[in-house]
Amino acid sequence: MHHRAILASFLAAALAASPAASADITIGSWNLLHFGWNNGKRLDAVADVAKGADLWALQEVMNDQAITNLEHELERQTGEGWSAMTSDQVGRSSYTESYAFVWRDSAVEYTQGALSYLDSADNFAREPYLAEFRDKGTGEKIAIATVHITYGDGRSDRTPEIRDLADIWTWMHEVYPGSDRLITGDFNMPPTDASWQPLRDAGARPAITSGATTLSETNGVYSSLYDNFWFDPDALHIGSAGIVKFPEMLGIDHVTARDIVSDHAPIFLTTGSATAGFDSVTEMSGVSEGEHPSETCIDLNTASASELDELPNVGPARAADIIAGRPWASVSDLSRVDGLGPTRVDQIADSGRVCDM
Known part of the structure; x- marks a missing residue:
């Protein structure tokens, strides 16, 4: 019905x-x-x-x-x-x-x-x-x-x-x-x-x-x-x-x-x-009632463009630049990507979404 x-x-x-x-x-x-x-x-x-x-x-x-x-x-x-x-x-x-x-x-x-x-x-x-x-x-x-x-x-x-x-x-x-x-x-x-x-x-x-x-x-x-x-x-x-x-x-x-x-x-x-x-x-x-649930991390060197797009300050264009710039040794190296200055890179690092490098 x-x-x-x-x-x-x-x-x-x-x-x-x-x-x-x-x-x-x-x-x-x-x-x-x-x-x-x-x-x-x-x-x-x-x-x-x-x-x-x-x-x-x-x-x-x-x-x-x-x-x-x-x-x-x-x-x-x-x-x-x-x-x-x-x-x-x-x-x-x-x-x-x-x-x-x-x-x-x-x-x-x-x-x-x-x-x-x-x-x-x-x-x-x-x-x-x-x-x-x-x-x-x-x-x-x-x-x-x-x-x-x-x-x-x-x-x-x-x-x-x-x-x-x-x-x-x-x-x-x-x-x-x-x-x-x-x-x-x-x-x-x-x-x-x-x-x-x-x-x-x-x-x-x-x-x-x-x-x-x-x-x-x-x-x-x-x-x-x-x-x-x-x-x-x-x-x-x-x-x-x-x-x-x-x-x-x-x-x-x-x-x-x-x-x-x-x-x-x-x-x-x-x-x-x-x-x-x-x-x-x-x-x-598990069901979490905490303030910041954990989630599978995003690897800068293997993640797809759609996964990279989940990071703060990263849209489709910057995701493509990150893929083109591989390999990455650290999150701080993302400052080489056009438009990702120190403040934006710090926000990516502070998000906790990037896998340890």
């Missing part, structure tokens, strides 16, 4: 407050890379992974029919009922995409309040999609915002959207009283970046603090930690969080995985006493 909520019905609904507590479900998030285009996607493979969680937030959905087909395939594989809802198409150019939520009927139900964020300042290229759900086992509610942050030409293009997530986080507390909050999706930014500070100041923390979620073409090699959940550790108890290494799980190589499934690995978290339904190849990550 599909639901398409509009703002008018949302405003008419009464949002009943209840005491916040942890739910006992597994929640996943996944950028499905042009899901719904005629591009050879293997729906059975997507569903084989997706059945490991009870509730999914999906990005890069290209049409409603793709989600209907996924819903039916999940029902075929699990023998259970599943439901879904899809946002309107969002995007500023000729390229647009949708978000979707998909959930297992026996564990989760949609309550109310599904809508695209009212971005009056037009800061988001693809406005986040939000909805509230209830754990049928405990009766507890959780509000989720899913987003695909624009990649753009470099870090500076992503930073404004990341910083504005703090406003959405605060707004969610007002709109969904009594519900725990999650912001999830493909952020195109690691959780250590300085642009996350406003969201941290608002009390949110990343659930996954190590590992990487984007597939390289080399088997077993993953790069950037772009996909994550941000949550309030004082309100939502998370039992585990991790990255599903789906190529290993499905027994396929990375080139095939990127072609027939996605170039992003799905992420998940469990709440309360829930256990994720993925197999043993899932990479588990």
Whole structure:
């Protein structure tokens, strides 16, 4: 069954407050890379992974029919009922995409309040999609915002959207009283970046603090930690969080995985006493409530251009210059790169993102 909520019905609904507590479900998030285009996607493979969680937030959905087909395939594989809802198409150019939520009927139900964020300042290229759900086992509610942050030409293009997530986080507390909050999706930014500070100041923390979620073409090699959940550790108890290494799980190589499934690995978290339904190849990550989570370091001599772009003050042009200038003996040597003066080099060093040299 599909639901398409509009703002008018949302405003008419009464949002009943209840005491916040942890739910006992597994929640996943996944950028499905042009899901719904005629591009050879293997729906059975997507569903084989997706059945490991009870509730999914999906990005890069290209049409409603793709989600209907996924819903039916999940029902075929699990023998259970599943439901879904899809946002309107969002995007500023000729390229647009949708978000979707998909959930297992026996564990989760949609309550109310599904809508695209009212971005009056037009800061988001693809406005986040939000909805509230209830754990049928405990009766507890959780509000989720899913987003695909624009990649753009470099870090500076992503930073404004990341910083504005703090406003959405605060707004969610007002709109969904009594519900725990999650912001999830493909952020195109690691959780250590300085642009996350406003969201941290608002009390949110990343659930996954190590590992990487984007597939390289080399088997077993993953790069950037772009996909994550941000949550309030004082309100939502998370039992585990991790990255599903789906190529290993499905027994396929990375080139095939990127072609027939996605170039992003799905992420998940469990709440309360829930256990994720993925197999043993899932990479588990600890849940951190600290101020500065650790992350795989960036090697100046081996990192790709997209990985180097994650460093402060490094965009695509400087990333290319760093690659051309290899080998590097120390971070301080980056002062040879045009535009990287002593202050900017010090900021790169102080970020803690560069591997020891």
